[in-house]
Amino acid sequence: MNAPSRARQGAVASPHSELASDLIAREKQFSARNYDPLPVVFTRGEGSWLIDVDGRRYLDLMSAYSAVSFGHAHPRIIATLIAQAQSLGVTSRAYFNDELPFLLERLAKLTGMDRVLPANGGAEAVETAIKAARKWAHKIKGVSEGHAEIIACRGNFHGRTITACGLSTEPQYRDGFGPFPPGLSTVPFGDATALALAITPRTAAFLVEPIQGEGGIIVPPAGYLRECAAICRERGVLLICDEIQTGLGRTGRLLACEHEGIKPDGVILGKALGGGLLPVSAFCATDNVMQVFNPGDHGSTFGGNPLAAAVAMTALDVLFEERLIERSAEIGPWLLGELAGLRTHPFVTDVRGRGLFIGIEVDPRAIGARPVVDRMLARGILSKDTHGTVIRIAPPLNIPREDLAWAVGEIHAVFQDVARDLKRAA
Numbered sequence: 387m388n389a390p391s392r393a394r395q396g397a398v399a400s401p402h403s404e405l406a407s408d409l410i411a412r413e414k415q416f417s418a419r420n421y422d423p424l425p426v427v428f429t430r431g432e433g434s435w436l437i438d439v440d441g442r443r444y445l446d447l448m449s450a451y452s453a454v455s456f457g458h459a460h461p462r463i464i465a466t467l468i469a470q471a472q473s474l475g476v477t478s479r480a481y482f483n484d485e486l487p488f489l490l491e492r493l494a495k496l497t498g499m500d501r502v503l504p505a506n507g508g509a510e511a512v513e514t515a516i517k518a519a520r521k522w523a524h525k526i527k528g529v530s531e532g533h534a535e536i537i538a539c540r541g542n543f544h545g546r547t548i549t550a551c552g553l554s555t556e557p558q559y560r561d562g563f564g565p566f567p568p569g570l571s572t573v574p575f576g577d578a579t580a581l582a583l584a585i586t587p588r589t590a591a592f593l594v595e596p597i598q599g600e601g602g603i604i605v606p607p608a609g610y611l612r613e614c615a616a617i618c619r620e621r622g623v624l625l626i627c628d629e630i631q632t633g634l635g636r637t638g639r640l641l642a643c644e645h646e647g648i649k650p651d652g653v654i655l656g657k658a659l660g661g662g663l664l665p666v667s668a669f670c671a672t673d674n675v676m677q678v679f680n681p682g683d684h685g686s687t688f689g690g691n692p693l694a695a696a697v698a699m700t701a702l703d704v705l706f707e708e709r710l711i712e713r714s715a716e717i718g719p720w721l722l723g724e725l726a727g728l729r730t731h732p733f734v735t736d737v738r739g740r741g742l743f744i745g746i747e748v749d750p751r752a753i754g755a756r757p758v759v760d761r762m763l764a765r766g767i768l769s770k771d772t773h774g775t776v777i778r779i780a781p782p783l784n785i786p787r788e789d790l791a792w793a794v795g796e797i798h799a800v801f802q803d804v805a806r807d808l809k810r811a812a
C-alpha cells in the first residue's frame with residue numbers, strides 16, 4: 387500500500403457518525419473534565435496509523451507523547467505481552483520473578499547507572515527520584531532532616547503529583563492544588579549561571595529535562611547540560627535528568643543527555659519504555675544515590691511486575707534491533723529541514739527540535755496552535771498543541787519515510803491555507 391492512497395481516506399474532515407457522536411457525548415458526560423480531546427474517536431492502531439470508528443485513517447505524529455515510539459500494535463511487543471500474560475502477570479515485589487532481573491540489569495547498563503527502581507507511570511518515577519534525592523541529602527550530604535531542597539527549571543513538566551505541581555511554573559497546573567511541599571524552587575531553563583546562584587548548602591538535586599517537552603520542545607543552548615553537570619559536581623548536588631519523554635531514541639541518542647556527553651547521578655525513564663502497551667517507568671541511579679533505600683522505605687505494588695518487565699525488554703529489543711535510535715538521528719534532521727521552510731510564513735516564529743522531536747511555534751497574535759492542529763486533523767494528520775503556541779511533531783521512530791514525506795506536504799498545505807485565510811481576514 388502506498389502512503390498517499392492510504393492517507394487520502396483520512397484526509398477529509400466529515401461530520402461525525404452517530405457512533406462517534408454518541409461516544410464523545412458519553413465521555414463528556416461521565417468523564418472528569420480534565421481533558422479537552424480533539425474530536426476524533428479511535429478504535430484501532432497499526433504502526434504509525436490510527437483508525438477512527440468511521441474507518442478514517444490518520445497518521446500519528448504525536449505517538450501519545452512518545453509512549454508509542456515503536457508504533458501502534460508492534461507485533462513483537464504484542465507477542466511478548468500475550469505470552470507473558472499467559473505465563474505470569476503480577477506477583478508484587480514481595481517475591482522475586484524471572485523477568486525483572488533482566489530488565490534491571492539492562493536498564494542499569496544502558497543508562498550507565500548502578501541500580502534501578504522500577505515504577506509504573508512517569509510521575510511516580512519522578513516522585514521516586516525526588517524522594518531518593520531528599521533522603522540522600524539528609525543521610526549522605528548531611529542536610530538536616532526536612533530541609534533538603536530541589537531545584538527544577540521554569541517551564542518544566544515532571545508530571546502531575548503534588549510535588550511535580552509544586553515545581554511547576556504553569557499557573558494552571560498549580561491552581562487550587564496547594565499547599566505544596568517546601569524546599570522546591572526553579573531557575574530559568576538554559577541558564578547555568580542561574581543554577582549556580584540558586585544552589586545552597588541544602589540543595590539536594592537539580593532536576594532537569596534535557597529538552598523541555600511539554601514546555602514546547604525547548605532545546606537549551608549547546609553546552610548547557612555540560613555546565614550544569616560541572617556545577618552540580620563541584621557543589622555536591624545531584625544531577626537528575628528526566629528523560630521520560632526525551633529518552634529511548636526520541637532525540638537521536640538513547641538518552642538526550644548523551645548529546646552533551648554527561649553522566650548524571652540519576653535518569654528517569656517512562657513513556658516509550660512500556661512499548662506503547664503498558665505504563666512502565668524507572669528511576670535509574672548511581673550506588674551513591676540508591677544506597678539510601680532500605681527494604682520498606684519505598685515501593686509500588688505494580689512496579690517491576692513480570693508483565694511490565696517482559697514488555698519493556700521487548701520494547702528495548704525493538705529499539706536496538708530495528709536501529710531506531712540511528713533512524714531518529716537520520717530522519718530527524720531531514721524532517722526538520724523539510725519543515726524549516728514553514729518559517730517563510732510570518733506567523734511561524736520558530737521550527738526547532740532534535741531527532742524526531744520537533745516543535746513548530748506560531749505567533750499567538752496571528753493564530754493559536756490549536757486551530758492549526760485542528761486543520762491538520764482534517765487532513766488526516768495527528769498532532770497536538772502545547773502551551774497554545776507550539777505544534778508538536780514526534781512520530782513513532784519507525785514511521786516509514788514515505789508516510790512522513792506525505793505528511794510534510796500536508797503540513798505545508800495547512801500552513802498555506804492558514805496564510806491565505808489570515809490574508810483574507812486582514
Ligand SMILES: *Cc1c(COP(=O)(O)O)cnc(C)c1O
Binds near residue numbers: 629630
Ligand atoms: C510525561 C512526562 C512525565 C509524566 O509522566 P506520566 O506517565 O504522565 O506520569 C514526567 N516528565 C516528563 C518529562 C514527561 O514528559
